[in-house]
Amino acid sequence: MSATSYGWLVLAFPLAGTLIVALGWRVLPGRLPGWIATSAIFLAFVSSIGALLDLLDHSEDERQLVDTAWTYASTGNFKAGLTILVDPLSVFMCLVVSGVSFLIHLYSVAYMGGDRGYARYFAYLNFFVFSMLLLVLAGNFVILIVGWAFVGAASYLLISYWYRRTTAVAAGIKAFVINVIGDIGLVIAAFLILDNVGSLDFLPVFQNAHDHFATNDGTLVAACLLLLVGAFAKSAQLPLHTWLPDAMEGPTPVSALIHAATMVTAGVYLIARMHPLFELAPTAADVGAIIGCATLLFAGTVALVVTDLKRVIAYSTISQIGYMVMGVSFAAYGAGLFHLMTHAFFKALLFMGAGSVIGAMAGIQDMDRMGGFRRAMPFTFITFTIGAFALAGFPLFSGWFSKDEIIAFGLHRGGGYAVLAVLGYVGALLTAFYSFRMVFRVFFGDPAPEAAELERGHLAHGEPMNPTTGEPEDTDVGFPGPEHYVAERAWPMKAAMGPLALLAIVGGYLAVPGLDDVIEKFLEPTFQDSRFHDTAPTDGAEVLGLVAGGIVSIVGIGLAWVVYRRRPGTTARLVERFPRAHRFLGRKWYFDELYDSTVVRPFARFGGFGRRVIETDFVQGTIVGGATGAVRAGSSFARAIQTGYLRAYALLLLLGVAGMTLYFLLNGS
Amino acid sequence: MDVTWYLVLSAFIFAIGVAGVISRRNPLVVLLCLELMLNAGNLALIAFSRMHGSEAGQVFALIVMVIAACEVTIGLGIIVAMYRNRLPIDIDEMSELRG
Numbered sequence: 001m002s003a004t005s006y007g008w009l010v011l012a013f014p015l016a017g018t019l020i021v022a023l024g025w026r027v028l029p030g031r032l033p034g035w036i037a038t039s040a041i042f043l044a045f046v047s048s049i050g051a052l053l054d055l056l057d058h059s060e061d062e063r064q065l066v067d068t069a070w071t072y073a074s075t076g077n078f079k080a081g082l083t084i085l086v087d088p089l090s091v092f093m094c095l096v097v098s099g100v101s102f103l104i105h106l107y108s109v110a111y112m113g114g115d116r117g118y119a120r121y122f123a124y125l126n127f128f129v130f131s132m133l134l135l136v137l138a139g140n141f142v143i144l145i146v147g148w149a150f151v152g153a154a155s156y157l158l159i160s161y162w163y164r165r166t167t168a169v170a171a172g173i174k175a176f177v178i179n180v181i182g183d184i185g186l187v188i189a190a191f192l193i194l195d196n197v198g199s200l201d202f203l204p205v206f207q208n209a210h211d212h213f214a215t216n217d218g219t220l221v222a223a224c225l226l227l228l229v230g231a232f233a234k235s236a237q238l239p240l241h242t243w244l245p246d247a248m249e250g251p252t253p254v255s256a257l258i259h260a261a262t263m264v265t266a267g268v269y270l271i272a273r274m275h276p277l278f279e280l281a282p283t284a285a286d287v288g289a290i291i292g293c294a295t296l297l298f299a300g301t302v303a304l305v306v307t308d309l310k311r312v313i314a315y316s317t318i319s320q321i322g323y324m325v326m327g328v329s330f331a332a333y334g335a336g337l338f339h340l341m342t343h344a345f346f347k348a349l350l351f352m353g354a355g356s357v358i359g360a361m362a363g364i365q366d367m368d369r370m371g372g373f374r375r376a377m378p379f380t381f382i383t384f385t386i387g388a389f390a391l392a393g394f395p396l397f398s399g400w401f402s403k404d405e406i407i408a409f410g411l412h413r414g415g416g417y418a419v420l421a422v423l424g425y426v427g428a429l430l431t432a433f434y435s436f437r438m439v440f441r442v443f444f445g446d447p448a449p450e451a452a453e454l455e456r457g458h459l460a461h462g463e464p465m466n467p468t469t470g471e472p473e474d475t476d477v478g479f480p481g482p483e484h485y486v487a488e489r490a491w492p493m494k495a496a497m498g499p500l501a502l503l504a505i506v507g508g509y510l511a512v513p514g515l516d517d518v519i520e521k522f523l524e525p526t527f528q529d530s531r532f533h534d535t536a537p538t539d540g541a542e543v544l545g546l547v548a549g550g551i552v553s554i555v556g557i558g559l560a561w562v563v564y565r566r567r568p569g570t571t572a573r574l575v576e577r578f579p580r581a582h583r584f585l586g587r588k589w590y591f592d593e594l595y596d597s598t599v600v601r602p603f604a605r606f607g608g609f610g611r612r613v614i615e616t617d618f619v620q621g622t623i624v625g626g627a628t629g630a631v632r633a634g635s636s637f638a639r640a641i642q643t644g645y646l647r648a649y650a651l652l653l654l655l656g657v658a659g660m661t662l663y664f665l666l667n668g669s
Numbered sequence: 670m671d672v673t674w675y676l677v678l679s680a681f682i683f684a685i686g687v688a689g690v691i692s693r694r695n696p697l698v699v700l701l702c703l704e705l706m707l708n709a710g711n712l713a714l715i716a717f718s719r720m721h722g723s724e725a726g727q728v729f730a731l732i733v734m735v736i737a738a739c740e741v742t743i744g745l746g747i748i749v750a751m752y753r754n755r756l757p758i759d760i761d762e763m764s765e766l767r768g
Contacts, residue, residue, distance in 0.1 A: 644764030646699075650690045 003058075004067035006051035007086040007137055010094055013043040014130035018123055025119035034109035037122035041105050041129055045098040051091050063088055063525040064203065066139050077198060083139030085202055089526040092337060092519075093136035093269055100261045100344045101129045103496040107352055108253040110490035111359070114483025115251075116476060121161060125257070128154035132262050136269060141190040141200040144270075148186055148230070151266060152179035155258050159250040164478035167468045171246035178243045182233025186270075189226035192219055193277075206276040206529070213280050224277055224284030227270060228291075235267025235321045238295045242591050244318055248310040249468070251480075252358060255310055256351030260317045261344040268324040268340050272333050272527075279331065279531050286416070288329030293420040293427075296322030298589065300430030304437070305585040307367045308467070309354050312438055316391060317347055319427060323406055326424065330417050331532035332409035334520035338511050339402035341519070346390035346399060346504040352487070352497050353384030357442055359484040361450050362462035367438070372447030376454035379494060380487050381443045383501040388439045390504040392432035392557055395550040398508035403428060405511065408545035412537035425552050432556025433563075440564035459484060513542035675716035683709035696751070696760050700744045707737045 017040025021033045028036070055063050068081040084090075105125060112121050131154050135147030156179075160172030190200065196212050196219055197205050213220040231237070236244035247259045258264070271278060271288060278285040299319035306312050320343050327336030357373060357380060358365055374381050390397040393404065403424075410421030450460035464473040464480060475482040487493040510518045527533065537545070563570045575582045587593065641652070682705055689702030711730040718726025752758050 642767055644767030646760050646763065647691055647694075654687055654691070 001050065001054070002065070003051045003054040003086045003091075004065050004084060006047045006054060007065075007067065007084045007090075007094075008069070009047040010044050010051065010098065010133055011084075011130065011137065013040045013047065014126050014133060016040060017126040018130055021119055021126060022123035025123070028119060031109055031113065031118070033119035033122045034105070034112070037126045038102065038105040038109060040126055041098055041102040044129070044133065045095070045102050048091065048094040048098050051086055052095060055086065055088065055091055060525050066201075066203065068139075072142065078194070078200075080140060080142045080200055083143060083201065084137040085139035086137065087526050088523045089269075089273060089337070090136050092341075092523060094133060096341050096344050097129065097132050097136065097262045100348050100500075101125075101132075101257055103500055104253050104257040104261070104348060104352075106492050107256075107355075107496035108251075110492040111253055111355055111485050112251060112481075113485060113490075114481030116481060117161070117478065121158075121251070124154060124157045124161065125254070128158065128258060128263070132266070135266055139202055141193070141202075141205075145183070145186055145190060148234070148266070149183055151234070151263050152176060152183065155179065155247070155263055158254040158258060159247045161250055161254065162479055164474065164476070165249065165466060167466060168249035171243070171249040175243040175247050178233050178240050181240065182230040185226040185229030185233070189223045189230065192223040192226070196220075202273070209276055209280055215280055216283055217281070220277065221281045221284050224274070224281040225287065227274055227277070228284060228288050231267030231270045231288075231325070232291065233267075234270075235264050235325060236318050237267065237291055237322065237325055238298060239591070241295065241299070241318050242588075242595060245306075245311045245314045245588070248308070248314050252310065252351055252355030255314070256348045256355070259314065260347040260351055264317060264321055265324065265340045265344070268321065268328055268336055271325065271328040272337060275328070275331070275333060275527065275530055278329070285329045285331070289326050289417065289420055292322045292324070292326030292329055293423050294322075295319065296326065296427040297423060297430070300427050300434065301585055302588050303434040304430065305582060306588075308365050309357065309367050309370070309438065309442065310351070310365050312367070312434060313347070313350050313354060316350075316431065316434060317343075319431060320347065320391070323403055323424065323427070326420060327406035327409065330410055330413055330420070331530060331535070332406050333527045333530065334511075334517070334523055335402065335405035335409050337523065338519045339399075339406055341510075342390065342398035342402040342504070342507045345500055345507050346387045346397075349383060349387040349497060349500040349504050350391065352493065352500070353380050353387060356380040356485075356487040356493065356497075357384075358467075359486045360454050360460065361448070362460045362484055363464060363467060363480065364450075364462070365467040367441045370442045370448050370451075371445040372443070372451045373454075374443040376447065376451045377443075377486060377488055379497070383487075383497045384443070385439055386501045386504050388435040390507075392435040393428055393549050393553040394432075394557065395546075395553070396505075396508075398504055398506070400546065400549060400553065401508035401511055404545045404549035405513075405542065407549065408537045408542045411545065412541060413532075413535065425548065428549060428552045429556045429559075432553045433560045436557045436560035437564060440560060444565060445568075454486070459486065459489070513539045513546070672716050672720045676713060679709045679713040679716070681709075682706075682712065694759050694761055696744075696748050696758055699760060700741065700748070703744075704737060704741065707733055 017037050020040075021028070021037055025033065055065075058065075064085065064087040066083060066085050068083045071079060071081040073080045105122070108121070108125065112118055115121060128151065131147055131150030133147075135144060135151055138144035138147050153176075156172045156176040159175050160169050162168045193205060194200050197208055199205055199208070209220075229240075233240045244259055244264065248255055250259070278288070296319045299315045299317075299322060303312050303315035303319065306315060320339070324336045324339050324343070327333075327339060356377065357370065360373065360377060360380075361370060364370075386397070390399040393400045407421045407424045407428075410417045410424065447455065453460045461484070464475055464482065465471065466473055473479050485493065487497055510516070511520065584590070686702045686704075686706030686709060689705065690699050693699055693702065711733050714726040714730045714733070718724065718730075748758065751763070
């Protein structure tokens with residue numbers, strides 16, 4: 001089979017899984033829907049490996065394969081079809097997406113076991129994986145936009161999965177609206193490109209771009225900035241990031257899969273895929289790099305003070321994606337995608353660990369109430385700490401290699417990029433600090449009551465509460481189920497976290513400077529037309545960067561140790577000393593308040609005006625009321641005759657007949 | 670005998686029927702008066718048939734009788750059904766069809 005056939009199979013399995021689970025939810029018993037969904041994703045993963053092996057059989061120049069299933073539209077020179085592009089970049093993304101998705105499905109089989117909407121959950125989850133694979137396999141802008149929108153819809157469905165929680169529904173709407181802003185940017189960008197280049201297929205567009213555009217051509221810069229709007233909305237970069245922390249209202253495996261490992265990296269994929277355009281529009285690429293850098297610093301500071309465990313990880317996701325966006329924007333494609341991969345491993349792992357802890361806390365997510373889970377949950381503790389080490393960029397863990405490769409590339413390009421790269425080190429310090437803030441606050445210290453209970457062999461079982469508002473909840477369909485699961489007691493969760501922990505450690509060895517760079521070499525056919533293809537920091541510079549990164553990481557972890565273990569009261573003193581700064585960070589730089597007052601409330605007021613004046617007074621009062629009034633007035637005579645009295649009808653009939661008779665008599669004579 | 674006499678008689682009977690339909694409120698009587706009108710028509714048909722010496726008018730009269738029988742059957746059925754619903758049957762009280 002050729003690589004494209006494997007590509008179609010990669011799409012077919014999750015779609016089949018979606019349909020089977022969604023249509024058969026009534027008849028599939030017990031945990032069968034979960035297992036069907038999991039095996040569908042596993043088969044997709046196997047097909048991705050098939051595509052990889054087949055691609056490696058081709059010579060390097062022929063590793064960009066295009067296949068069209070059918071043509072949607074064909075007018076003049078323009079053609080749009082259901083086209084997939086199988087090249088190293090898309091196969092790389094397929095492997096990461098389907099691999100991590102498979103493990104998260106496996107985790108969910110146990111974690112969601114007590115939920116009444118079990119089959120619905122897996123139907124959504126499979127649909128998400130299908131959409132994401134469609135997005136990365138797309139061979140033209142049309143399919144890319146379709147996949148892009150499907151992914152947004154799947155994300156909405158899964159954030160609002162517990163649809164009776166008002167906070168979850170509000171979060172879903174917020175995510176969807178912001179994603180649609182990105183969709184619009186992407187669509188307009190595609191129009192601009194079609195208008196100027198005359199094609200929507202990726203390869204012709206990329207090959208012919210410089211015949212149509214001069215460097216920094218105004219139209220192309222506009223198109224690239226619009227592409228960036230799409231990427232920022234999907235990847236939660238400033239200023240479109242506010243939906244991602246709220247998306248933590250969804251179930252924890254959803255946060256792990258969609259809002260950490262795969263969907264939010266779609267923006268990074270988009271920039272990497274569009275690199276020939278961004279290289280022709282360096283201004284737009286610079287905007288991307290600056291925004292990425294600003295985002296990674298901003299999210300890092302917020303993660304220092306947020307106390308909701310899942311939201312800390314969410315802000316760290318925003319921050320890490322900032323690194324990736326910065327990396328691919330300054331042409332460190334291999335490094336950016338390498339960080340995307342390692343991040344998928346350790347961030348999914350961290351969320352799974354957080355899910356296990358939240359299970360042990362009976363649904364509570366506030367770190368202020370956690371503590372001392374080290375002895376009660378040894379497996380979760382070890383895997384979570386591995387994830388935290390990888391996130392912090394501790395030497396020899398995967399995050400160390402990938403993050404510092406991005407920074408080293410920035411330093412190598414020099415100038416403004418070097419400034420951004422140095423700021424990346426500041427971000428790395430924050431990352432190391434907040435990673436171990438989580439570890440120390442959750443797993444060390446005096447055991448929380450729930451941890452003590454678990455040590456005695458009993459899983460805490462509290463009243464179900466909404467973790468955001470603290471209101472009591474139901475356990476019916478549309479609410480979280482009454483049962484909680486921890487990794488120590490559910491083998492599918494362990495089976496998912498074990499391999500991820502291993503990958504979080506060894507994933508980095510795919511690209512050790514001076515020894516091997518499997519990722520760069522494999523991705524080369526996609527990026528060989530890049531004008532920065534030969535620009536790469538020397539091995540020596542990279543090693544130096546790694547040493548610096550390692551020192552920063554150790555300093556950050558040490559600081560966290562001093563603040564949270566050595567002198568436990570430090571944070572309270574800091575909060576007392578700088579109450580305003582703490583409030584500023586705790587309110588997340590007032591972004592939500594800003595959008596609320598500038599966008600949400602004006603629109604709500606406009607909507608209220610529309611409802612009161614336009615809808616009630618104008619439409620209902622004037623148009624509808626006027627039409628009915630006219631008909632009513634016009635028919636009043638006809639209605640007056642219809643008295644309902646039989647004898648009146650008979651009389652009218654008689655008068656009518658008499659009248660006709662008279663008429664004929666008079667006319668006849 | 671002149672056909673005029675028959676026609677005058679027929680017109681009288683028809684007028685009696687019309688007056689009954691319009692003035693009476695008991696549906697049974699209204700139905701009776703309808704029959705009167707039909708039979709007045711029959712009488713005129715037969716008179717003309719004799720005058721012209723053709724049988725077509727008599728055939729028409731027979732058909733009208735059959736129709737009258739059907740109409741009475743249905744009309745009586747409706748009246749009985751109404752009678753079961755509410756005792757004092759008054760045609761003016763059944764004005765649900767008012768527009």
